[in-house]
Amino acid sequence: MAGKKGKTAAGRGKSNDSYKRIKGEICKPILFAGKHMGYGTYMAGVVNGEMVVDKAGKPIPYKQIRGDAKVLETN
Numbered sequence: 001m002a003g004k005k006g007k008t009a010a011g012r013g014k015s016n017d018s019y020k021r022i023k024g025e026i027c028k029p030i031l032f033a034g035k036h037m038g039y040g041t042y043m044a045g046v047v048n049g050e051m052v053v054d055k056a057g058k059p060i061p062y063k064q065i066r067g068d069a070k071v072l073e074t075n
Helices: none
Strands: 020-022 025-034 040-047
Antiparallel strands (some): 020 025, 025 040
8 A cells, every 4th residue: 555655854845936037037948949040949948928048149048047146138
């Protein structure tokens, strides 16, 4: 008979909001399909409906977004 697992000490107090934040705004991951532009397909970030891009206008991969530790600007 399967036992019921309770919450462990490591799981208590964890936030359910696992999204990254940029200047206090939530950055959600999306699938960027830039194959037709020569960028490939990868996970990028979106803040308030705008994609997080670098200075050249190329979307930044979600795993490279540092969030509030590194100031990023959206266009």
